[in-house]
Amino acid sequence: MKLSILGPGGIARSMATAVKGLDEVEAYAVASRDYEKAKAFAEEWGFAKAYGSYEEMLEDPEVELVYVATPHSHHYTYAKMCLEHGKHVLVEKAFTVNAKQAEELIALAEEKNLLITEAIWTRYMPSRKMIDEITASGVIGEITSLTANLGYPLKHVERLQNPELAGGALLDLSVYPINFALMVFHGQVKDMQATAVMSPKGIDWMNSITLTFDDGKMAVLHSNMLALPDREGVINGEKGYIEVQNINNCEEIRVFDSNREMIARYKVPEQINGYEYEVLSCMKAIKEGKSECPEMPHSEILRVLRMMDRIRENWGMKFPCE
Numbered sequence: 001m002k003l004s005i006l007g008p009g010g011i012a013r014s015m016a017t018a019v020k021g022l023d024e025v026e027a028y029a030v031a032s033r034d035y036e037k038a039k040a041f042a043e044e045w046g047f048a049k050a051y052g053s054y055e056e057m058l059e060d061p062e063v064e065l066v067y068v069a070t071p072h073s074h075h076y077t078y079a080k081m082c083l084e085h086g087k088h089v090l091v092e093k094a095f096t097v098n099a100k101q102a103e104e105l106i107a108l109a110e111e112k113n114l115l116i117t118e119a120i121w122t123r124y125m126p127s128r129k130m131i132d133e134i135t136a137s138g139v140i141g142e143i144t145s146l147t148a149n150l151g152y153p154l155k156h157v158e159r160l161q162n163p164e165l166a167g168g169a170l171l172d173l174s175v176y177p178i179n180f181a182l183m184v185f186h187g188q189v190k191d192m193q194a195t196a197v198m199s200p201k202g203i204d205w206m207n208s209i210t211l212t213f214d215d216g217k218m219a220v221l222h223s224n225m226l227a228l229p230d231r232e233g234v235i236n237g238e239k240g241y242i243e244v245q246n247i248n249n250c251e252e253i254r255v256f257d258s259n260r261e262m263i264a265r266y267k268v269p270e271q272i273n274g275y276e277y278e279v280l281s282c283m284k285a286i287k288e289g290k291s292e293c294p295e296m297p298h299s300e301i302l303r304v305l306r307m308m309d310r311i312r313e314n315w316g317m318k319f320p321c322e
Contacts (some may be wrong), residue, residue, distance in 0.1 A: 001025055001026065001283050002063060002065070004030065006057065008037060008038060012041070012069040015279075018275035025279055027045060029051060029060060029063055029087055030042045031057035032050075035051070035052025048230075061284060065115075065283075066085070066153065067090045068090070071159050075091050076105065080105060080108065081227040088114050089114070090117055090282050093171075094172070094305070094308070096159075098322060106291075107122070114291060115282060118294070118296050120249070125271075130149060130250075130266055131242070131244060139255055141238035141239035145218045146236060147222075147233070148176075150223050150248055151173060151224030151226075151227055151228060152173075153227060154225040161199065166321060169203075169204045170207060170311065174207060175221040176223075176248050184235055187217065188213065189211050191215045192211055192311070194207060195319045198317070203317065205225055207311075222320075231244060231245075231247055233256045239258050252265060252268070278293075281293045
């Protein structure tokens with residue numbers, strides 16, 4: 001399958017690393033609004049073609065799957081452009097700025113019988129199934145709650161500090177703790193409370209989100225753009241707890257008993273860098289004629305965005321691009 005990248009920024013380099021390690025995927029084309037930037041990226045990462053406009057690349061009949069790696073504010077525009085040109089699309093998280101944009105893209109993809117999905121890698125990794133199997137085994141008994149956090153010192157990153165580019169911790173970081181909670185707890189969210197510390201520009205620097213589910217389970221989540229928390233996820237049960245080391249790219253899973261003694265530890269499989277799993281899932285779904293990937297179905301994309309829409313509405317945080 002021929003994969004192309006729309007927007008050769010920092011995160012596109014991670015995708016290029018994964019593609020280089022997959023024999024079944026061809027690094028075909030890269031497009032930027034600056035041809036020299038696209039050319040330099042293509043030469044560095046071994047892409048066959050470089051384009052100085054997105055439209056020009058999308059008119060190439062050889063392009064099959066497009067990875068959209070622009071800032072959040074432009075995901076909707078360029079994903080829609082890909083679909084209108086008959087291309088399958090893998091959109092970097094957050095899928096869009098809001099649920100309304102996502103609904104339109106999903107409807108268009110289904111109408112054209114094209115795949116569109118969100119590149120939130122934790123949904124596709126083997127560690128996801130490992131966590132499910134451990135929790136289902138009953139080793140820690142009935143599970144009642146979890147905590148999860150994610151953060152990095154990102155005050156210097158212009159894209160994340162800029163409301164014009166839909167910056168802030170919520171869309172860039174909180175998607176991971178939220179998805180972690182929804183992957184462990186499968187019930188409906190009955191209540192949601194969220195608070196934030198806002199920047200002078202009006203985006204959230206850090207936030208705390210508490211989800212209460214209809215079956216009585218609770219998830220307490222934290223995201224932070226100003227500090228370096230431990231990125232840990234902890235699933236609590238009546239007989240013990242499970243620690244997930246790094247919810248953003250699971251490194252190890254540890255199981256503790258009621259005496260808080262470790263009784264098991266699981267290493268995740270070796271990987272290129274983790275991005276490969278979402279690409280392989282897209283390939284499989286495209287071959288099967290599906291418009292979504294089972295690891296991140298459209299219903300879950302919308303569920304997460306609708307939650308984040310509600311949170312931002314309560315904070316009074318609206319992006320200029322909306």
